[in-house]
Every structure is written in structure tokens, then in C-alpha cells.
Amino acid sequence: MAYTDPAYTDTPLLRIRGLSKSYGRHRVLTDLDLTLPPGVHALLGPNGSGKTTLVNILSTLLPYDSGEVRVLGLDPRRDRKTLQGLISLTGQYAAVDEKLSGTENMLMMGQLFGLSRRDAQRRADDLLERFELSTAAHARVATYSGGMRRKLDIAAGLIAHPQLIFLDEPTTGLDTRSRQALWDEITALADSGASVFLTTQYLEEADALAERIVVLHEGNIVADGTAAQLKGRIGGSTIQLHDDAGHILEEIPTRGSAIDVARHLDTVARTRPDVDVTVRRPTLDEVFLELTGEQAGAPDQKDADREEVAA
Ligand SMILES: Nc1ncnc2c1ncn2[C@@H]1O[C@H](COP(=O)(O)OP(=O)(O)O)[C@@H](O)[C@H]1O
Ligand SMILES: [Mg+2]
Structure with missing residues (x-):
């Protein structure tokens, strides 16, 4: 396990200095500074605050304009290939192949990460069991519920034992039971020594899972600390x-x-x-309101505007 390597323990999970990113003239991330140790951390922010953009930059999918970024000590641009072997990303929208079965999806991912067929099969069986997908393992994903797809997507990302797991809004759209099951899995992952960086719009999710909570608002980090520290901040x-x-x-x-x-x-x-x-x-909801002047988890303002126009 990488954590027994003292050189690794000294390396921050993330180190970001002066990171900025724009889409055309639209600035989405502004001069971010952030250092996080290994562990489970949450990036908390409402719709459109820049969560996916930041996660995609950290996981090598998206270039950035300026600043310095290190993930597990590596530069997502220069050390792209090496870093890709150490991390996994489960996006906001499931990336599994509907035409394949659960097991086939897992094996395909295993192959992508260079696992032998036998190792991939063993690991696939193990993960499908852990995510309570064993009975559906040979059914086509097209027959899966939303919660099952989401779990398969995450399980597939874990096949190569990543050191750092990015989960972009892993529980959005899930029912309470699936959400709880996923929370248990995330906790189990952390117990097994992996680090997790998840994004969420749910304060209770960040509160339940994360050692550190980074609050993102319109592309700026407006708070960063433990849940207790954030609550303490508004006195x-x-x-x-x-x-x-x-x-x-x-x-x-x-x-x-x-x-x-x-x-x-x-x-x-x-x-x-x-x-x-x-x-x-104070609850985290109150903290968020205080920090940003916005209710967390409230519908996107742009959506609200659109509805008004339509009405
Ligand atoms: N590919 C893109 N091109 C232009 N604008 C984008 C693109 N992706 C995201 N944005 C904009 O960047 C902002 C942040 O988006 P995003 O990172 O997806 O936020 P979140 O994940 O927190 O909802 C939003 O205003 C969004 O409209
Ligand atoms: Mg997003």
C-alpha cells in the first residue's frame, strides 16, 4: 500500500496554487489555492460553481489556463499518463456501456488498466458483490436502475485499486437507500487506505463523509475546513x-x-x-448561507430565471 511509503505520506494529495480557468471570456475558476493531505475530502458548491471543471482539471481531462497543480505530487499536464494510472474518475453522468453486462463493463475497464483477464475477473466479482450487483452481473446495463448504473460506474473505476478516487456528485439523483449504500462504500474505500475527492451539493453528505470541506462559490474557494471549523466560523x-x-x-x-x-x-x-x-x-446550511448569501442545493438561479421567462 502506497501509504506505507514515507515519501508518499509527505506528499500532499492535492496542491494547487493560483489556478485559473476560463471558457472563452467566461472565467469559471479564479486564482484557487488549496492543499489537502491524503484522506476523504468534499468540494461543496451549488450548480455552476465550478466543481466539475476543477475535478476534470485534477483528473487530467481538462487543461487549465494558469497556476500550478499537483495531484499525488504529479502535474496533470506533464505527468498525464502516470497520473491516470493512479486515479479514477467517476463523472456526474454514468459512463458505462448499456449494451454490455455489468461484468463485461468491469472486464473492459480492467483491460484498459492492463489487468490480466484472471485478475480482472476476480476483482470484478469482488466489487460487484460489494456493490450488491452480483445477481445483476450478467444482465445488460440497459436493464439497470439509475442507482445500479451509478454503483457499477463507481465499481468499474475501482478495478485497478486507484490511490485517489474522484467522484463527481456521486449521489445526485439517487434514492435515500442507494445514497446510504454509496456512503458506506466511500467510507469503506477510505478505510482501505484510498483517498477520495468528491463533489456534492449536499451539505449533509459533506458533513457525513469528509475530513475537509472546501466550499466553492462562483469559482472561488469561500471556505475550507472541517465541518466543525466551518460551523465555528459563523460563530x-x-x-x-x-x-x-x-x-x-x-x-x-x-x-x-x-x-x-x-x-x-x-x-x-x-x-x-x-x-x-x-x-x-449552526447547521452547514446556515454556514453556507452565511458564506455565500445563497442557500445550498437551491435550484440554479439560471434555471429559475428561465422558468420566469417561460411563465
Ligand atoms: N465546456 C464548457 N464551455 C463553456 N462553459 C462551460 C463549460 N463547462 C462548464 N461551463 C460553465 O462553467 C461554469 C461552471 O460549470 P461546472 O464546472 O460544470 O460547475 P458545477 O459542476 O459546479 O455545476 C458554469 O457557469 C458552466 O455553465
Ligand atoms: Mg458538475
């Missing part, structure tokens, strides 16, 4: 007072420090000694 916890039925009677904003919370609680204890109290940290 205080709120003291909620409840009645017997659990209804909120009052919310008291605090600066979040123990001394400040204690001071407020002291006042509550003296004036309303029997009221129920909880102390609540």
Missing part, C-alpha cells in the same frame, strides 16, 4: 428554550464560548428555572 451556538411539548419558545444567540453560553444560561436559570434548554451549533 455562536444558539440556546433554545423549549416548552414541555418540545416547541421552541425562544432562541438566544451566543458567541459560542463556554463563558458566554454560561452567562446566558445563568440568566435563564434565574428567570425561568423550569424551562427545557438545548444548545445548538
Whole structure:
């Protein structure tokens, strides 16, 4: 495993300096700086914020205009081939072949990565089992549900034991059960020593999976930290007072420090000694609203405009 190599452990997973990217005159990424250690990290941002563009640059699919990019210590432009052997990318839209079966798709991918037929078969069986696709392994992908395709797509990307797995909105459009299954898989991947860089529009997904959350808004990194740090950034916890039925009677904003919370609680204890109290940290949704002025996961503004025009 690469992680036992001390030289590797010292190498950041990603190191980005001054990265910019435009499509024509439309600037999509602006002067990004980011360094991440090995681990599971999330790039969180609404539709159109530049997530896919960044992932495609990091995974060697897309050239960039300026700046310096290192992925596993390699330059996606200069060391393209080497890097492609170490990473996998599962895109926003499934890339599996509908006319082939699940197993055939897996074997094809194995061949692409230079695995022997026997190794590819063994690995395919193993992965299909892990993703609960064994019973459908020999059925054509055209008969698969959306969730099954998505899982096969991810499984196919894992056939060559990548060190770093890019997942672009892996759970968008999945039902709750498939989403949970995929979260479990991502956690298992991380436990096996692989790093994961996933994009998401879901705050709870980033919160559940990621060690570091990088918040992207209109091509700028507006926050970067652990979920706790992001929540901490907009300051205080709120003291909620409840009645017997659990209804909120009052919310008291605090600066979040123990001394400040204690001071407020002291006042509550003296004036309303029997009221129920909880102390609540801000949710990531609130953090996002604070950082960007936009609700996360809200429909694309452009879509909203279009609907207005149509109406
Ligand atoms: N090939 C392209 N040509 C021109 N504009 C593009 C292209 N791909 C994406 N864009 C634009 O770049 C911005 C960021 O897109 P994208 O990286 O797909 O964001 P996200 O994945 O966060 O939704 C959007 O405004 C999108 O319209
Ligand atoms: Mg995208």
C-alpha cells in the first residue's frame, strides 16, 4: 500500500496554487489555492460553481489556463499518463456501456488498466458483490436502475485499486437507500487506505463523509475546513428554550464560548428555572448561507430565471 511509503505520506494529495480557468471570456475558476493531505475530502458548491471543471482539471481531462497543480505530487499536464494510472474518475453522468453486462463493463475497464483477464475477473466479482450487483452481473446495463448504473460506474473505476478516487456528485439523483449504500462504500474505500475527492451539493453528505470541506462559490474557494471549523466560523451556538411539548419558545444567540453560553444560561436559570434548554451549533446550511448569501442545493438561479421567462 502506497501509504506505507514515507515519501508518499509527505506528499500532499492535492496542491494547487493560483489556478485559473476560463471558457472563452467566461472565467469559471479564479486564482484557487488549496492543499489537502491524503484522506476523504468534499468540494461543496451549488450548480455552476465550478466543481466539475476543477475535478476534470485534477483528473487530467481538462487543461487549465494558469497556476500550478499537483495531484499525488504529479502535474496533470506533464505527468498525464502516470497520473491516470493512479486515479479514477467517476463523472456526474454514468459512463458505462448499456449494451454490455455489468461484468463485461468491469472486464473492459480492467483491460484498459492492463489487468490480466484472471485478475480482472476476480476483482470484478469482488466489487460487484460489494456493490450488491452480483445477481445483476450478467444482465445488460440497459436493464439497470439509475442507482445500479451509478454503483457499477463507481465499481468499474475501482478495478485497478486507484490511490485517489474522484467522484463527481456521486449521489445526485439517487434514492435515500442507494445514497446510504454509496456512503458506506466511500467510507469503506477510505478505510482501505484510498483517498477520495468528491463533489456534492449536499451539505449533509459533506458533513457525513469528509475530513475537509472546501466550499466553492462562483469559482472561488469561500471556505475550507472541517465541518466543525466551518460551523465555528459563523460563530455562536444558539440556546433554545423549549416548552414541555418540545416547541421552541425562544432562541438566544451566543458567541459560542463556554463563558458566554454560561452567562446566558445563568440568566435563564434565574428567570425561568423550569424551562427545557438545548444548545445548538449552526447547521452547514446556515454556514453556507452565511458564506455565500445563497442557500445550498437551491435550484440554479439560471434555471429559475428561465422558468420566469417561460411563465
Ligand atoms: N465546456 C464548457 N464551455 C463553456 N462553459 C462551460 C463549460 N463547462 C462548464 N461551463 C460553465 O462553467 C461554469 C461552471 O460549470 P461546472 O464546472 O460544470 O460547475 P458545477 O459542476 O459546479 O455545476 C458554469 O457557469 C458552466 O455553465
Ligand atoms: Mg458538475
